[in-house]
Amino acid sequence: MRKITFAQATLEATAEEMRRDSRVFVLGEDIARQGGIFGQFKGLAQEFGHDRIMDTPISETAIIGASVGAAMAGMRPVADMHFADFMGVAMDELFNQMAKIRYMFGGQTTVPMVVRAPDGLASSAAAQHSQSIEAWFMNIPGIKVVAPSNPADAKGLLKSAIRDDNPVIYFENKILYKESGEVPEGEYLTPIGKAKVVKEGKDITIISYSIGMKDAYIVAEILEDKGIEAEIVDLRTLVPYDKETILESVKKTNRLAIIHEAVKQGGAGAEIAAFVAENAIEYLDAPIMRFGAPFVPVPFSPPLEKAYRLNSKKIAKDILVNFNY
Amino acid sequence: MRKITFAQATLEATAEEMRRDSRVFVLGEDIARQGGIFGQFKGLAQEFGHDRIMDTPISETAIIGASVGAAMAGMRPVADMHFADFMGVAMDELFNQMAKIRYMFGGQTTVPMVVRAPDGLASSAAAQHSQSIEAWFMNIPGIKVVAPSNPADAKGLLKSAIRDDNPVIYFENKILYKESGEVPEGEYLTPIGKAKVVKEGKDITIISYSIGMKDAYIVAEILEDKGIEAEIVDLRTLVPYDKETILESVKKTNRLAIIHEAVKQGGAGAEIAAFVAENAIEYLDAPIMRFGAPFVPVPFSPPLEKAYRLNSKKIAKDILVNFNY
Amino acid sequence: MLKYSKDLLKTFYYKMYKIRRFEETVEKYFLDGEIPGFIHLYIGEEAIATGVCTLLDKNDYIASTHRGHGHTIAKGADLNRVMAEIFGKKTGSCKGKGGSMHIADFSVGMLGANGVVGGGYNLAAGAALAIKKQKRNNVSVVFFGDGASNRGTFHEAMNLASVWKLPLIFVCENNQWASTTPYRTSTSVEDISLRAIGYNMERKIVDGNDVFDVYEGFKEALNYVKSGKGPYFIEAKTYRIKGHFVGDPELYRTKEEVQKVFRENDPIKRFEEKVLGENLLDEVELKEIKDRVEIEIEEALKFAFESEYPEPHELYEDLYV
Amino acid sequence: MLKYSKDLLKTFYYKMYKIRRFEETVEKYFLDGEIPGFIHLYIGEEAIATGVCTLLDKNDYIASTHRGHGHTIAKGADLNRVMAEIFGKKTGSCKGKGGSMHIADFSVGMLGANGVVGGGYNLAAGAALAIKKQKRNNVSVVFFGDGASNRGTFHEAMNLASVWKLPLIFVCENNQWASTTPYRTSTSVEDISLRAIGYNMERKIVDGNDVFDVYEGFKEALNYVKSGKGPYFIEAKTYRIKGHFVGDPELYRTKEEVQKVFRENDPIKRFEEKVLGENLLDEVELKEIKDRVEIEIEEALKFAFESEYPEPHELYEDLYV
Numbered sequence A, B: 001m002r003k004i005t006f007a008q009a010t011l012e013a014t015a016e017e018m019r020r021d022s023r024v025f026v027l028g029e030d031i032a033r034q035g036g037i038f039g040q041f042k043g044l045a046q047e048f049g050h051d052r053i054m055d056t057p058i059s060e061t062a063i064i065g066a067s068v069g070a071a072m073a074g075m076r077p078v079a080d081m082h083f084a085d086f087m088g089v090a091m092d093e094l095f096n097q098m099a100k101i102r103y104m105f106g107g108q109t110t111v112p113m114v115v116r117a118p119d120g121l122a123s124s125a126a127a128q129h130s131q132s133i134e135a136w137f138m139n140i141p142g143i144k145v146v147a148p149s150n151p152a153d154a155k156g157l158l159k160s161a162i163r164d165d166n167p168v169i170y171f172e173n174k175i176l177y178k179e180s181g182e183v184p185e186g187e188y189l190t191p192i193g194k195a196k197v198v199k200e201g202k203d204i205t206i207i208s209y210s211i212g213m214k215d216a217y218i219v220a221e222i223l224e225d226k227g228i229e230a231e232i233v234d235l236r237t238l239v240p241y242d243k244e245t246i247l248e249s250v251k252k253t254n255r256l257a258i259i260h261e262a263v264k265q266g267g268a269g270a271e272i273a274a275f276v277a278e279n280a281i282e283y284l285d286a287p288i289m290r291f292g293a294p295f296v297p298v299p300f301s302p303p304l305e306k307a308y309r310l311n312s313k314k315i316a317k318d319i320l321v322n323f324n325y
Numbered sequence C, D: 001m002l003k004y005s006k007d008l009l010k011t012f013y014y015k016m017y018k019i020r021r022f023e024e025t026v027e028k029y030f031l032d033g034e035i036p037g038f039i040h041l042y043i044g045e046e047a048i049a050t051g052v053c054t055l056l057d058k059n060d061y062i063a064s065t066h067r068g069h070g071h072t073i074a075k076g077a078d079l080n081r082v083m084a085e086i087f088g089k090k091t092g093s094c095k096g097k098g099g100s101m102h103i104a105d106f107s108v109g110m111l112g113a114n115g116v117v118g119g120g121y122n123l124a125a126g127a128a129l130a131i132k133k134q135k136r137n138n139v140s141v142v143f144f145g146d147g148a149s150n151r152g153t154f155h156e157a158m159n160l161a162s163v164w165k166l167p168l169i170f171v172c173e174n175n176q177w178a179s180t181t182p183y184r185t186s187t188s189v190e191d192i193s194l195r196a197i198g199y200n201m202e203r204k205i206v207d208g209n210d211v212f213d214v215y216e217g218f219k220e221a222l223n224y225v226k227s228g229k230g231p232y233f234i235e236a237k238t239y240r241i242k243g244h245f246v247g248d249p250e251l252y253r254t255k256e257e258v259q260k261v262f263r264e265n266d267p268i269k270r271f272e273e274k275v276l277g278e279n280l281l282d283e284v285e286l287k288e289i290k291d292r293v294e295i296e297i298e299e300a301l302k303f304a305f306e307s308e309y310p311e312p313h314e315l316y317e318d319l320y321v
């Protein structure tokens, strides 16, 4: 199969959906003239014009608020947040308007829109340009949340998100943009709400998503060397997360480790761990393990950033200790 | 001991701290002329004047941003959010400025401020005036978070929060304001970071905080009738939460139920449950149970709001089922 | 005054009077404990919603505020369903999920009240953007208060509307108060419409208690906006007659101050005096309208009272499509 | 020009030249891969920070932007620690935790750069509020770009400063670009300072490439603000000479356009021509300053290079008190 980058995959998804549906348009800062900081909008303005790929003022509340309004009035906006870190600027629009409008108006309207949020650590971007804040949105009813880990899912999930009649937040990792992977030619959709067992195994379930999947694979390899067969589940969607796949895997392997780049405390892993502790504790042969960032903001200096970042070797070591438990 | 309401307890705390330290001032919407929607600022403007009890424009980013700035410049602001639901408006100021400034500037400054956030369901206030969003702030390093359940803690924690050199979010429940409880006369501080075992028991640990504690007590009573002795832990502080007290209790009772009014998915209970599943799973005789709001916005109509709200009887029933597990 | 047809005059009166009686009714039943939640009344400001919405059709959009009953009614929402919603009934326009603070009727282009002060600007801007993209000959209108004009969203929407030349009309209801706060203590400028200068936007001040002045001002705005020139700013000067919410003890102002304004500047009384004085409508015609309104209010009340509350299981409905 | 003492003129030149050379140095070492993160250069805008900060002392506050080196240096921060910070060293003013985008030096009242565009307004307003409460004879200054002037925080801070008469000076660095966006496509008004009208605020436009004009304009602002009359708005017209960040391919404008501006309007060249032409300073005096700057830059570089990176355990320090 052909290989393209994650960024290219999102470009294809966007272009295909824009050709298919004239109601789809994209708005955000520096996406038309620049093509996005990470190239994820490159060339779109050339094909679709500045009326459908719209550079906005630096006004995040307007970007999200206007997307909600346009969605209610029959359009299908895709709003770019520039950095996930800036979602806080538009948090009211995201959680009090976008998420609630359908419900609090008794289903009178739909809010079909996508919020694209580049997240994660990248080259010492420091405290305000490196965050992964997906956990907050797991606590907010009315939004779907996806976080693809590879180009194929990036394309399929973005297309599904654009076609979804609900608001969808699409977290895309900054490091992943440049990574290549096999992507089928042409049309396909990746279903929202379905996790994927990307590697079968019988000894431990490793759950991750987005960039955390890179560590998941490395950890699994290290474990393999020690004779431990890890099953890897790529969550892909955080809301609604795929409870069946998680339970099925944990019931099979009897052990669980959850990995994500975001802050561990109160992170998405907390919900997954709690869910398993509620619903399959009797299957567990060992403590649930969570791996995530320490409880500090993201530091600037490279050695500090490195110390902050997930460390596959250390994760594998901790898991191995857990096996002697 | 004398009894006063939760609202009065916060008033006492504020007045005492303002008398003690001239750097303390309060700002927010309709707090001086009105005394706060819930009476929690009543009379303060009379004693301290409009220079120290400041009515602001409807500008939440300014309220929090200016508090951060004033704190860096030597003051100790207490900022009122009117409703916790409006924290989204100032989310950037809360998580990218207030929480990070000390760390990202390498400890050059402190940000001694308190954010007061009235939260929870109250008389059909509906989707945008009823929320409990404390879980988000457990995922944000750099802030302390407290959520008292009774007048005595309300006073002691508010005083501690005002004296703390770190930013503290003080969640105060709207229903609790009117509730009375014993409060010692005069000066005392309730330590931030310490949970309290408010009822000892040997059969199950029930962890809660804020208004959830009301249900915790009722549930414990129902269980008592069935011969089950519940230990109740009032968390009081969510960040940093009291790991020792939680573990100690769970290791003793071997069962755990967590109750909070906030949305269950991704709620504070997820972190507590995950923490226990990581650190004491071998002590557990049954699945961890979490009780919280369903995954929908808060509805308006009273029967819907009632269906949304925690239901002690149902919680007790579920726990009992868990005992036959 | 010859330029106004009888029909139009009757429409003005009908809308204003209907809003007034609706609000009085809601106030009564709230105080009686029949209505849950919080209620913000539009009494004394009826001329604004009426003057504006009379010029709109259902394909035009409005975004409203916490004080939204008047806008909703003026925009032509079904009174029964509005009343039922405020009572929390399943027949309400939001199936009882929204209530007064989230009243909405999408079937007539009323995109919702908003519990977040200043939450409506950008929603309305987005609706205007949709209109523009769809090349429709419609407009979007956002109502907001003097207090709301200090929210950052005001600024972002004003700027966006201007640079994108959106068919959006800002209607500021400057009623002198933001809850307990007199507007000049928290709003830095005497005429909020002066702010339009900072966005290169056309502006006009109207007498918000004179339905004719509102209507004329808004018509001008509408013509301007429909010609594709971009947004327009209307500031309607008015006064909040009632407490901020029903039950407000109003310790921050005197009863006399309020009563004086209401006596001298009640938009309905002013309308009556004018049309009667200039023989544009007679007592009988006004009476007919009043009677019709009473019947509609009665019907709406009956509908609301007789409707069921939602069932608990409906809690889980209407979240995702 | 007689009113300027030689000392003052030398200070102007020293600060501007120091910023220029600092930025050139940082650019080089960033491109060499020695500096991590993102770098936004202040080249071509040196006259603004210089004109403003020369009038401030260390008890006055400034809140800066993502383009903060110039403000930091002009405010008097220790160059070694600034350079070390940008290199990510533990001797940096933020111990390597902040970097370029979070450069700060609280010891001289520099309250920090900000990675959030428009994040500084309200921080500066709060610092001004503190000054007022502490009855100190100081001011707070917020620097911000044309792009930042479209953030809602602009509006909230402008209004708050005005109604509370805060000792706050808004300094808009209108450099015509917000990243790839020419400012008139996203900013609705030709002169951003017109927005001050909407807050009943005094305003002035200065030539941001003329340190004398900035200095004079800011002095007026300072006198006004220190007299207790409230905030003041300065718009400094300038131009962003470099790419938005180091490494920006700048596809959105031509090299010629930029070079023309720089040739004709380089604030340092303009200053040199003026002082030499009017015999206020001579070549030798300028050379002395340049030499001094070179030495300081060399020292700072040496300091930065020789300093250690933070240890991994420092990750956990400086979060809570």
Ligand SMILES: Cc1ncc(C[n+]2csc(CCOP(=O)(O)OP(=O)(O)O)c2C)c(N)n1
Residues within 6 Å of the ligand: B029, B058, B060, B082, B086, B089, C065, C066, C067, C115, C116, C117, C118, C144, C145, C146, C147, C148, C149, C173, C175, C177, C178, C179, C240, C244
């Ligand atoms: C973001 C936000 N902040 C505060 C409030 C609380 N609040 C509700 S109405 C109101 C006053 C609004 O004043 P104005 O905009 O003038 O409208 P009016 O009530 O006068 O019609 C306030 C402060 C809110 N609902 N939302």
Ligand SMILES: Cc1ncc(C[n+]2csc(CCOP(=O)(O)OP(=O)(O)O)c2C)c(N)n1
Residues within 6 Å of the ligand: A029, A058, A060, A082, A086, A089, D065, D066, D067, D115, D116, D117, D118, D144, D145, D146, D147, D148, D149, D173, D175, D177, D178, D179, D240, D244
């Ligand atoms: C809230 C927020 N939105 C977007 C960005 C991304 N961003 C960084 S700088 C910039 C342009 C700023 O332009 P301007 O304010 O004119 O300052 P200049 O770079 O010209 O000095 C943008 C869009 C950001 N850092 N923060």
Ligand SMILES: [Mg+2]
Residues within 6 Å of the ligand: C145, C146, C147, C173, C174, C175, C176, C177, C178, C179, C240
């Ligand atoms: Mg008002």
Ligand SMILES: [Mg+2]
Residues within 6 Å of the ligand: D145, D146, D147, D173, D174, D175, D176, D177, D178, D179, D240
């Ligand atoms: Mg600029």
